[in-house]
Amino acid sequence: xxxxxxxxxxxxxxxxxxxxxxxxxxxxxxxxxxxxxxxxxxxxxxxxxxxxxxxxxxxxxxxxxxxxxxxxxxxxxxxxxxxx
Numbered sequence: 001x002x003x004x005x006x007x008x009x010x011x012x013x014x015x016x017x018x019x020x021x022x023x024x025x026x027x028x029x030x031x032x033x034x035x036x037x038x039x040x041x042x043x044x045x046x047x048x049x050x051x052x053x054x055x056x057x058x059x060x061x062x063x064x065x066x067x068x069x070x071x072x073x074x075x076x077x078x079x080x081x082x083x084x
Contacts, residue, residue: 001027 004027008019045051 005019005023008023009016012019041048041051045054
């Protein structure tokens with residue numbers, strides 16, 4: 001992760017402050033978060049294509065906003081949630 005952070009800072013030299021500010025929250029995400037996100041997407045839309053169709057090509061019908069997953073609502077403050 002340290003190498004990735006250094007690469008991001010090198011790639012965005014004009015935005016090092018923002019990279020240092022936001023990268024830790026992104027880099028410390030646990031795999032289960034993405035797994036739950038993808039499971040919810042598959043459950044509700046069947047696939048990413050299903051999500052895109054309902055958002056962009058489903059006769060103008062947009063998906064209703066959803067409440068955050070219970071795990072996200074109850075997450076203890078940490079690098080990703082501090083200062084919100």
